[in-house]
């Protein structure tokens with residue numbers, strides 16, 4: 467048996483794989499963080515291995531600073547491409563028969579494709595599985611959104627459980643792989659005064675912003691299936707909200723992979739937040755679609771939302787009455803993700819804490835200080851922590867963390883199925899409200915500087 471682990475990627479010609487996952491492998495190899503693995507990349511678009519790899523070569527060499535082609539050549543030696551359509555599963559089966567799956571130490575099936583074909587892919591995996599000896603461990607790794615609603619998620623979950631035990635199922639939300647998102651955990655757990663300040667007593671309002679400059683590009687089919695509510699709100703936004711609002715458990719001192727008690731408490735505490743999440747009055751929900759979206763997807767009739775703005779509430783003593791304003795959208799003025807906490811104040815001067823997730827990784831605290839001179843006039847200043855400036859190194863990209871964790875078997879950063887179930891309950895309620903009240907999707911201008919005071 468080989469000592470290698472085999473990643474099988476479904477959707478290896480898609481935006482996620484080519485823009486984020488494959489570059490993450492490149493960086494991991496360059497930094498010698500991962501070695502014993504092979505990649506079987508499955509896609510539809512390219513006919514053969516050579517045209518697939520030359521397209522990847524072009525895209526990586528254009529986007530990676532100080533690109534080293536020998537690293538990519540090394541990665542290509544570990545990668546095979548197979549063209550197949552999931553609607554023709556027989557061709558996959560004959561090919562995989564010859565791929566000697568039984569020779570690998572572990573097989574990691576990675577679904578990086580459209581939610582509408584997840585069930586088909588899982589049925590195929592079920593068949594492939596029959597050809598692999600049961601002593602070879604398998605993992606199923608799946609990208610958000612996990613289905614379309616609560617019922618479809620339950621169905622997916624049943625299929626997963628036929629293939630692998632729950633501990634080998636990895637639901638990926640790459641926001642949890644981002645360093646600054648993990649920093650929310652440390653910030654709260656290791657600065658007890660901050661954790662205590664985060665409550666209705668001191669906080670007036672919280673804003674969670676995921677603003678993107680790009681439109682949907684070539685991902686029209688995907689976006690028509692999901693819209694922003696399923697693409698970003700159901701997962702990244704609800705994760706950020708839960709992390710900032712949860713009662714943080716104490717960190718473990720050991721290596722995180724060993725610390726199952728911490729993982730369990732985190733999941734429990736996040737669940738308590740999401741179970742108590744409340745939607746606002748429909749008048750406060752705004753849905754938008756950027757002007758050129760209908761050209762991007764070549765469908766003038768589309769009503770798909772590319773932006774959502776609404777406040778959410780948590781019915782708990784800690785957060786009673788505090789609005790968590792959400793705004794997320796595509797084709798906005800700039801790419802930025804952040805959480806802004808606005809504190810109550812006795813004067814008109816506000817105190818704020820801003821946790822910027824990207825493009826910069828920083829935490830700012832806005833406080834009032836005295837202006838020099840003989841008066842007690844104050845002026846706001848920003849106390850600033852900037853990760854790059856302080857530590858002098860760029861944090862690894864989210865997918866480097868995600869891939870390494872899947873490879874090693876560390877589930878600390880992955881949402882659990884109970885959280886996902888509750889997140890779908892909120893989304894289902896939201897979608898019902900939108901349908902029932904017939905909330906219209908309004909147009910907004912491309913590159914709109916939406917709600918200017920929301921963007922720092």
Ligand SMILES: NC(=O)C1=CN([C@@H]2O[C@H](COP(=O)(O)OP(=O)(O)OC[C@H]3O[C@@H](n4cnc5c(N)ncnc54)[C@H](OP(=O)(O)O)[C@@H]3O)[C@@H](O)[C@H]2O)C=CC1
Pocket residue numbers: 476477478479480481482483486509510511512550551552553577578579580581583609610611640684685686687688697
């Ligand atoms: N793009 C991103 O930045 C991120 C995406 N994700 C998630 O990753 C997943 C994929 O997204 P993304 O890559 O952007 O989507 P894309 O639309 O870019 O890619 C979809 C992929 O699925 C393949 N595919 C579609 N239909 C079939 C079929 N019938 N048989 C075989 N393959 C098929 C496509 O093949 P082909 O194109 O060759 O036809 C393509 O490889 C989604 O779940 C998304 O939520 C998560 C985080 C970030």
Ligand SMILES: O=C1O[C@H](COP(=O)(O)O)[C@@H](O)[C@H](O)[C@H]1O
Pocket residue numbers: 678697698803
């Ligand atoms: O999951 C997704 O995330 C990306 C945004 O990720 P980021 O790390 O660049 O902030 C988004 O573009 C995509 O639509 C969505 O599927």
